[in-house]
Amino acid sequence: MSGSALTYAIVDGVLTGSVYALMATGLTLIFGVMDIINIAQGIFVVLGAYLSYAIxxxxxxxxxxxxxxTIPTLFVVGIVVERGFMSRLKGPEKTAMSILVTYAVSLLIEGSLNMIFSVNDVQINAWYVNRSFKLFGVYFAYIYVFGFILAVVLLTALWVLLYRTRFGASVRASLADQTAAALIGINVKRVATICFGIGTAVTAAGGMVFGATNAFNASSSYxxxxxLLTIIVLGGMGSLGGAxxxxxxxxxxxxxVGVVWSPIWSTMTFFIVLVIVLSLRxxxxxxxQLARTA
Amino acid sequence: MKRMSTVRVLAATTVAAASLITMAATSTAGASSGGLAKGAPVNIGISLSLSGDFSADGQAFQRGYQLWAKEQNAHGGLLGHKINLIIKSDASSPTQVVTNYQDLISQDHVQLVFGPFSSLLTVPAGQTAERYGYAMVEGAGGAPSVFQAHLKNVFDVSLPVANDLMPFATWISSLPKGQRPTSAYYVTSNDPFTEPQLPVAQKIMSKAGIKSLGFTVFPAEVTDYTSIADKVAAAKAQVVVLGSVDVPTVSAFMQAFEQAHYNPKAFIATAGPDQGAAFLTAVGAKNANGIMVPNAWYGGSANPLSKAMVAAYIKQYGGTPADINSDVAEAYSVGEVMTQAVEATHGFNNAKILAYLHSGKVLSSVQGPVKFNNLGENVDPTAFTFQWQGTKFVQVNPVGDPNSVKVIYPKPAWKS
Incomplete structure (x- = not known):
């Protein structure tokens, strides 16, 4: 194993990880506010990729x-899905039922995408997709750097929205305690709808970068x-910083691990870390708890 | 009281077992009766990956099966019975494929079954079909793991994958010393289709003095190939042999290589580049130039059966011969082989079909001659290497073959 391979692994990890953060943030936000496990988040990412591709x-x-x-479009898609399906889920079975309902939504979108675009893989192309520049002896791919910058900008914007605006205060209140938030006059339903929209909208950005760095079809969502689910479980469900x-x-x-040891052990190592973390926390x-008081 | 209970349990178990035996016997009888009422269609059950990881291949297979059925129906069907394909989606799941074949056989009462896509799904599918006494002719289960399962009912009409890379490895090893590459990197998915192929090539190439700079295996479910591809690029080998199952894997490696300003002299991938227009769309026609793939068939094949199929395909779906996914030919071959077995045995009796397929007769298909050994492997096909040369997909070796054209070597620079 060469030093440059290890350097690339670390650089790739930071740059690619930030894009996954964009996708996972939406998922954890939706869970935090609505107690909904959105299995459709994967297909929303792919939908975002297809929209960018088609445009x-x-x-x-x-x-x-x-x-x-694409961001406003997916925001609207999120609102429609929330109003059409999620808002009807109530009671103690809400979280469990949300898995089934969002899975159904996912299948519906997957089928539609297959009909429109076929199952053949496509990839977003632009001048910066395959090109790179050299800095300190390391090649940086433009697409990953741009994706990283995009993730920083959007995650900062999301942080400002949540921590520096009145709406953000409502969201955080809803994250902490929905009943108490409703009692002090916050329209929790409205907050939930908008959060679902935001959580879906950010996947447009993640999807675009995903579609530029991978050939994809609708099945890529699986x-x-x-x-994404393992990311938010490790970070703490409902925690934006954790994601x-x-x-x-x-x-x-x-x-x-893939570079130093073998890619075969990469995923397993991650799950070992996940199990250790979950055993302790x-x-x-x-x-x-931490996220809701942040 | 306890004794009574035990007796009841025993009695119930006996009744249940008897019922199961009766059902199984009825089912087997249904499968082996072979007789169909005049005018009744012959139902053929197939499970395909119409969604999930193998969906692109699964849908190409569906086209191949449907095209064969359409052509065969236009020529009177099977023994005068119209062919009716019952296709169920298994979502690329080895569990669902079992359920699908159980349903097809025990509920839909199909007369025949065709295989699913991929070696991964063929083993459980074949085991299920064997339980009911059905012959399973398939076109995409050529991995050693399929034959090591010792299923007496599975017959793969395609090239056994273990030897896929032999023509490439033989050709590159035979290059004059000045042109012969000095190093190679082997990187593969841990899929049963790809992984067995690389050691064969590595052995041949190492013997010729081509130094192996690495052999990396990665899990099939990887979503981000960047670090793996960067590791390969950092080794700066002159040849890359990639064990891939689909277009996204090849595309990801190509992209990462270009980003790392690394251009190997030769780049061959076990699958992906054989998907015709779908490959070009994903990677771009200019970048595909020089990429190679092993296979037993391509759209430009001189085989008359293949020419007829290509013409029928283009008539139905449009495009050019180079656009046709080799999965289509693999599926089509399944239909052709089953047609010959049914006609030779004069019916749909699976026991007779099994015996016929095991007889060692040489059959014909769009992929060339088919002859099964006792493991169900096709021992007759020839392995070829194909290469994208511009937007043309051409056969480049075996070098002495009259249909082979000159290999583009070294591979041209990336041109995004």
Whole structure:
């Protein structure tokens, strides 16, 4: 194993992990506010990738510029799904039922995408997708650097929204205690709907970068959702900071183990870490309680 | 009281066992009766990966099966019975494929079954079919693990995958010393289709003095190949042999290599580049130039049966011969082989079909001659290597073969 391979593994881990953070943040936000496990998050990522692909293919719009269209579009998709399906879930079985309902939504979208785009893999292309630049002897792929910057910008914007606005205060109150939030006049239902929309909207950005770094079809969502779920469990379900740390930590750990040892052990090593963390902290690295008081 | 209870349990168990035996006997009888009422369609049950990891291949297989059924029906069906394909999706799951074949045989009462996509699913599918006495002719289960299962009812019409890379390895090892690469890197998914192929190539190439700089195995469920590809790129080997099962894997390695400014002299992937237009769409036509893939069939094959199938495919779906996924030919071959077995045995009796397929007769298919050994392996096909040369997908070796054209070597630079 060469030193440069290890350097690349660390760089790849940070850059790629930030993009996973974008996807996972939406998932953990939705769980935190609504107690919903959104299995459809993987297909929303793929939907975001397809939207960017289609906009570029038919209108020639650069995928990053296209986010001005795809982010609002997925926000609306999120609102529609929440109003159409999620808001009807009530009672103690809500979380369990949400798995089934979002899985159904996922299948519905997957089938539609297969009909529209076929199952053949496609990939988003632009001048920066395959190119790189050299810095301190290391090649940095433009797409991963741009994706990293995008993730930093969007996650910062999300942080500002949650911690520096009135709406954010409502969200945090709902995260902490929905009943108490309702008692002090917060429209928890409205907050939940908007949060689902935001949680879905951020996948447009994650999806665009995913689609530029991977050939994909609608079935790509299955591998994604399993990875996203493990990220938010490690980070602590409902914790935004946890999703960020777990994303970067997980991808970096997998990459380093893959280079130093073998890729076969990458995933297993991650799960060993996950089991150890959960044994010591069942609520994850930055568990729900911590997140709700952050 | 306890004794009574034990007796009841024993009695119930006996009744249940008897019922099961009766059901199994009835089912086997149904499968082996072979007789169909005049005008009744012959139902053929198939489980395919229409969603999930293998969906691109699964749907290409579906096209191949449907095309065969359409063509065969246009020529009177099977023994005068119209062919009706009953296709169920297994979502690329080895568990679901078992359920699907159980349903197809015991509920849909199909007369025949065709195989699913991938070696991974063929083993459980074959085991299920064997339990009911059904012959399973398949086109995408050529991994050693399929034959090591010693299923007496599974017959793979395609090339056994273990030897897929032999023509490439033989060719590159035979290059004059000045042109012959000095180093190679082997990297593969731990899929039963790909993993057995690489050691064969490594052995041949090492013998020729091509130094192995690494052999890396990665899990099939990887979502991010960057670090693995970067590790390969950092080794700077002159040849990369990639054990891939699909387009995204090959595409990810190509992208990472280009980003790392690494261009091997030769790059061969076990699957992905054989998916015709789907591969070009994903990686870009310019970047595909020089990429190689082993297989037993391509759209430009001179085989008359293949030419007829290609013409029928283009008539139905459009495009060019290079656009056709080799999965289509593999599926089509399954239908052709089963047609010959049914016609030779004059019915749909699976026991007779099994005996016929084990007889060592040489059958024909769009992929070339088919002859099964006692493990169900096709021992007759020839392995080829194909290469993308611009937007053309051409046969490049065996070098002496009249249909082979000159290999583009070394591989041109990446051109995104």
């Amino acid at each position: 570029q293919l038919h209108w020639g719009i650069d995928p990053f510029v296209g986010l001005l269209i 591998d994604l959702i399993s990875r 960020l740390v777990a994303s970067i930590g997980m991808v970096m750990l997998e990459d380093v 069942p609520q994850g690295l930055f568990g729900k």
